[in-house]
Structure formats: C-alpha cells, structure tokens
Amino acid sequence: MTEAAQATRRTPGTPCWVSLMVHSLGTTEDFYADLFGWEYVAGPEQLGPYVRALLDGQEVAGIGEMPPDRHLPVAWTTYLATDDADATAEAIRSCGGTVAVGPLDAGIAGRVAICSDPLGAIFGIWQAASRMGTQLHGAPGTPVWNELVTQDSSTVGKFYEHVFGHEALTHETASDDFDYLTLRLEGRPVAAVHGVGRSLPHDRGPHWMAYFEVADTDEAAARVAGLGGRVVEPPREGPHGRVATVADPEGAVFTLVRSHPET
CATH class of the missing domain: 3.10.180.10 (2,3-Dihydroxybiphenyl 1,2-Dioxygenase, domain 1)
Structure with missing residues (x-):
C-alpha cells in the first residue's frame, strides 16, 4: 500500500x-x-x-x-x-x-x-489506490449518513456482519414497531439498517439511502421542488435530526438532514 x-x-x-x-x-x-x-x-x-x-x-x-x-x-x-x-x-x-x-x-x-x-x-x-472517497465531512452539501432500507433488519444485518465485520446492534429507540439496527466498526456507528416490512416502496425495493447535510431542512426541501425535483416525504424529526426525503429531476431519491448538535 x-x-x-x-x-x-x-x-x-x-x-x-x-x-x-x-x-x-x-x-x-x-x-x-x-x-x-x-x-x-x-x-x-x-x-x-x-x-x-x-x-x-x-x-x-x-x-x-x-x-x-x-x-x-x-x-x-x-x-x-x-x-x-x-x-x-x-x-x-x-x-x-x-x-x-x-x-x-x-x-x-x-x-x-x-x-x-x-x-x-x-x-x-x-x-x-491513491485516495479514498469523500474528503469533506459535516459541512452542508456533504454526505453524512447512509441507511439501508429493507424488509427486515435481522437477516440482512447478518450479511453485513459476515462480509464486512460490522457489529449490528439494536438501536436504543427500536421497538416492536420500529425495526432499526446500527452497524458499528471499532465501536463507532458507521451506518444503519431500517426494517420497514410491508411499508417498503414497491417501486424501489430494498435500497441504501444517502443522507446529505443541510443548514435548514425545510428551506432545502423547498429548494429541491423549485429546482425541478420533488419532495417524497416532507420535513420531519428523525433519529439523527430534522430530515426530508426528496428526489432530483431524474428521480434519484436522497435524504436531507439537519443533524442534531451531538450527532
């Protein structure tokens, strides 16, 4: 190397x-x-x-x-x-x-x-080889989180554990109605698995969701719509901050997030 x-x-x-x-x-x-x-x-x-x-x-x-x-x-x-x-x-x-x-x-x-x-x-x-991926972290416009949206977290969580060595831990807010695992490496969270059962979008299937940091979730979601995209799920409070699920003009879905100060 x-x-x-x-x-x-x-x-x-x-x-x-x-x-x-x-x-x-x-x-x-x-x-x-x-x-x-x-x-x-x-x-x-x-x-x-x-x-x-x-x-x-x-x-x-x-x-x-x-x-x-x-x-x-x-x-x-x-x-x-x-x-x-x-x-x-x-x-x-x-x-x-x-x-x-x-x-x-x-x-x-x-x-x-x-x-x-x-x-x-x-x-x-x-x-x-000579460089590795995203070089700027935490600023507005950068990817800050990745979450797998799938039917059930348990089976697929084991796959990522076996292949990549993740430690899949049940999130502290998980319940019978909220199926959520945090994937950890070396003791720190790096991604998550969200099991949504029958609520999985039929037009997408299981998918990884990229979260991008913004200064103001509501303003950014409105800007997406004004630029020819669309708001899939309006701004709301989530486990990692205020989020909105949006799509660009070609239909690529991603999430905007204004992180909590501690996340």
Whole structure:
C-alpha cells in the first residue's frame, strides 16, 4: 500500500463514497450545484462520462452518465471501503449476495465493484489506490449518513456482519414497531439498517439511502421542488435530526438532514 493510500485508508466496511448514474449529466450537475453549491472536475475516464463533485476544493460525491442504450433506475449508490475488492466480492457471493459489475480498475481511484445484498439492495465496494472517497465531512452539501432500507433488519444485518465485520446492534429507540439496527466498526456507528416490512416502496425495493447535510431542512426541501425535483416525504424529526426525503429531476431519491448538535 502506498503512503498516500495509508494516509486516506478507511476501515473496511465504512461508507466512503456516494455516486449517481444519470441519463443527463449536465442537467444533473446544474441541479446539485444549485442545491448544494457543488463544483465539478472530470474523471476518472475509466468510468466513462463522470465527474467528481467538490466543495471548497474537496471531493464529496460522484456523478456519471449512463450509455444512451441503458435504461436503469436512477439512484444514489453507497460505496463501502475494502482493502481487497476481489476478496470482498467473493465473500459477498458466498454469503448470498450478488456481484453485478467488477471488480474493475478505476485508474488512480483504485478498484471498484457494484454488488447487491441477499434482499437486493445495491451497493458498491471500493479498494482505494491513491485516495479514498469523500474528503469533506459535516459541512452542508456533504454526505453524512447512509441507511439501508429493507424488509427486515435481522437477516440482512447478518450479511453485513459476515462480509464486512460490522457489529449490528439494536438501536436504543427500536421497538416492536420500529425495526432499526446500527452497524458499528471499532465501536463507532458507521451506518444503519431500517426494517420497514410491508411499508417498503414497491417501486424501489430494498435500497441504501444517502443522507446529505443541510443548514435548514425545510428551506432545502423547498429548494429541491423549485429546482425541478420533488419532495417524497416532507420535513420531519428523525433519529439523527430534522430530515426530508426528496428526489432530483431524474428521480434519484436522497435524504436531507439537519443533524442534531451531538450527532
């Protein structure tokens, strides 16, 4: 491992990047630039038309454009860190998951794969080369949390424990009516699993949800609507702060959050 990679290494299993594949790259760039203040740089070229979003000169997320003949659902993808993408891909297969793309080389970014867990939620894995993922944390416009929304937390929680070494703990607010696990690594929470049973959206299925920090959830949700997106679930209080679930103009769903000071 190079010194640069050592300096930016994330504990395997830690969410380290979020990326979006769309049909119209330019239009989507404009939407998130207006919403979050993102600027962009191109590449890596191995991923086709692809840009990295910057805030204050630091990378926070990626957006790519699908080939014209591909008509896949438009959705944010959460990437989990790994020291060995090939070994992790094999562990995913052996634990009942699927490896749909890769692992493949992404130039100086490292090695990546697109996978799904046993219930069908899509996620990525990323073995870093010279740098690792999101470089700015906590500021408005940055991804701050990732949550798996699925039918039931227990079965799929075991999958992430076995593959990535997560410790899946029942959240302190969980109850018979609120199925929620926190995934921990080295004693700290890195993600969560929310079992919603029959309330799972029929048009989405199990999915990873990316949360983006905002200064004001209500104002940001209204801005989404004004920019051509839509509000899926209006602003409300959640376990991590005031949240709103929204979608961009191409339908990619994500959550806005104004975190509690202690989270």
